[in-house]
Amino acid sequence: MTHRFQAVVVGMGPAGMAAAIELGRAGIRTALIDQASSPGGQVYRQPSAGFRVPPGLARPRHATGKRLIREIGPFGRSISLLNGALVWGAFGPGVLSVQHDGGNLDLSYEKLIVCEGAQERVIPFPGWTLPGVFSIGAMQKMTSTQGIVPQGRVLLAGSGPLLVGTGAALARAGARLAGWYEAVPFAGWASLGLAMPRWPRLITESLAYLKELFVRGVKLRFGWGLKRIYGNKCVEAATIVRLDGGGAPIAGSEKQVPVDAAGIGFGLQPSVRLARLVGCRTEYDWKRRCFTPVTDAWGQSSLPGVYLAGDGAGVGGADWSEVQGRLAGLHAAWSLNRIDCRLFDESSRKWTRARRRLEAYLVRYHNIFTPRDGHYRVTTPETVVCRCEGVCAGELVKRMRAGERDLTALKPTRLGMGPCQGRGCEGIAAELMRLEGVPGECLKPLNLRPPLVPMPLSAFGRKAKEGCPAK
Ligand SMILES: Cc1cc2nc3c(=O)[nH]c(=O)nc-3n(C[C@H](O)[C@H](O)[C@H](O)COP(=O)(O)OP(=O)(O)OC[C@H]3O[C@@H](n4cnc5c(N)ncnc54)[C@H](O)[C@@H]3O)c2cc1C
Numbered sequence: 001m002t003h004r005f006q007a008v009v010v011g012m013g014p015a016g017m018a019a020a021i022e023l024g025r026a027g028i029r030t031a032l033i034d035q036a037s038s039p040g041g042q043v044y045r046q047p048s049a050g051f052r053v054p055p056g057l058a059r060p061r062h063a064t065g066k067r068l069i070r071e072i073g074p075f076g077r078s079i080s081l082l083n084g085a086l087v088w089g090a091f092g093p094g095v096l097s098v099q100h101d102g103g104n105l106d107l108s109y110e111k112l113i114v115c116e117g118a119q120e121r122v123i124p125f126p127g128w129t130l131p132g133v134f135s136i137g138a139m140q141k142m143t144s145t146q147g148i149v150p151q152g153r154v155l156l157a158g159s160g161p162l163l164v165g166t167g168a169a170l171a172r173a174g175a176r177l178a179g180w181y182e183a184v185p186f187a188g189w190a191s192l193g194l195a196m197p198r199w200p201r202l203i204t205e206s207l208a209y210l211k212e213l214f215v216r217g218v219k220l221r222f223g224w225g226l227k228r229i230y231g232n233k234c235v236e237a238a239t240i241v242r243l244d245g246g247g248a249p250i251a252g253s254e255k256q257v258p259v260d261a262a263g264i265g266f267g268l269q270p271s272v273r274l275a276r277l278v279g280c281r282t283e284y285d286w287k288r289r290c291f292t293p294v295t296d297a298w299g300q301s302s303l304p305g306v307y308l309a310g311d312g313a314g315v316g317g318a319d320w321s322e323v324q325g326r327l328a329g330l331h332a333a334w335s336l337n338r339i340d341c342r343l344f345d346e347s348s349r350k351w352t353r354a355r356r357r358l359e360a361y362l363v364r365y366h367n368i369f370t371p372r373d374g375h376y377r378v379t380t381p382e383t384v385v386c387r388c389e390g391v392c393a394g395e396l397v398k399r400m401r402a403g404e405r406d407l408t409a410l411k412p413t414r415l416g417m418g419p420c421q422g423r424g425c426e427g428i429a430a431e432l433m434r435l436e437g438v439p440g441e442c443l444k445p446l447n448l449r450p451p452l453v454p455m456p457l458s459a460f461g462r463k464a465k466e467g468c469p470a471k
Pocket residue numbers: 010011012013014015016033034035036040041042043044059085086087088115116117118119120137138140141162165268274309310311312316317318321452
């Protein structure tokens with residue numbers, strides 16, 4: 001049976017909640033769904049059930065998340081909340097296949113707003129797949145939603161606000177930080193702060209975290225990166241290296257640091273998997289070095305009736321995501337004729353202004369934190385790129401040098417053929433291809449097939465309980 005809605009919003013982060021609020025306010029019958037067990041998305045996620053998170057460790061922005069959740073409340077008659085619901089397929093126009101409660105259900109929509117968030121960007125180097133190496137976001141999530149702290153000496157390396165926020169959270173949680181290494185030189189960080197007459201929250205928070213790390217005596221290094229991690233069965237030591245202006249390691253500057261765990265990451269890139277599965281067009285973005293969906297100012301994608309909002313439409317942080325969600329929700333409500341032109345203009349003006357202000361800062365932000373070509377010099381031919389299938393950089397580059405110009409055509413190496421379908425390796429392989437001289441406009445993402453993530457076979461044989469989405 002298909003459950004019919006006028007609008008379906010995927011993702012309960014700031015973008016999805018904001019979009020649903022605007023749809024609900026207009027009285028539109030909306031399903032707001034998320035695979036997570038509670039609303040909030042990445043940034044406002046509440047501490048996990050069954051875990052004790054000491055006070056002071058939970059993310060500082062929970063209050064904003066709670067405000068958005070409360071705002072949905074009055075529109076409960078219009079909005080059906082469905083947590084623990086994973087969208088895994090889209091087999092026809094206007095219908096999503098959703099796994100929920102161990103079974104399967106179809107949701108149909110006139111308007112779809114996809115707010116699937118961001119995923120982390122990792123630049124691989126020898127040793128990055130050893131047990132004890134985490135992505136920065138995973139470390140942060142473990143600490144702030146489950147109160148779990150990595151044991152022993154912890155090293156953090158990479159770039160961006162998530163690196164400094166995670167450092168502060170770990171330090172507060174009592175982790176032994178063996179060093180914090182930011183690839184961007186200090187001048188880059190300082191220019192971001194100094195250039196803004198009114199700092200967005202992300203900057204004020206990041207500067208406060210930096211100060212906290214400094215006060216706690218953590219060794220802070222700007223313009224440094226990780227070159228290699230050693231260990232027999234798990235992390236034992238790391239080589240750090242000074243980087244030049246283009247991000248490349250400076251020979252002779254290497255230092256060995258004994259460590260037991262490492263957090264790595266070069267910020268975020270849009271998660272565009274569901275958008276692509278539905279059929280929205282993505283393009284390689286030269287400035288941000290990642291695949292980004294094509295949208296207009298209201299979040300309308302290349303597919304009529306489908307909107308993309310939040311980090312999934314272009315990484316910009318929580319406040320940006322809320323603004324994008326509001327605008328997409330308002331536009332969808334207007335195009336369903338549930339609000340008139342005057343109300344649409346009045347309601348969207350405030351959010352358009354907010355977007356303009358954030359846009360100015362985001363241009364600088366991406367200029368500073370988008371990885372430089374030199375950062376990829378730590379990726380050696382033996383470095384694993386596709387973790388599911390163990391495909392190394394050398395094998396991929398050999399095929400590229402032999403004339404291969406298409407990521408999907410690299411699949412005979414088994415790139416992207418594992419359970420994650422290229423979620424981790426696609427962006428890395430695209431960058432390797434670009435560095436081999438393939439123009440960005442020629443880069444196309446891997447072909448994607450449902451199911452979006454591995455699912456138990458039993459889920460296909462069973463329908464979800466009747467009436468599930470209309471709780
Ligand atoms: C690991 C990680 C940690 C982060 N930590 C911080 C932080 O500490 N501070 C900070 O300011 N910013 C942080 N960010 C960035 C921040 O999450 C975003 O800027 C902001 O939350 C984006 O909001 P959003 O609504 O676009 O997406 P998100 O908040 O990411 O929400 C997207 C939601 O979509 C759901 N979803 C995705 N695909 C599907 C599907 N197929 N079916 C069902 N549901 C789906 C996800 O479960 C998720 O809840 C983090 C990002 C990541 C990836």
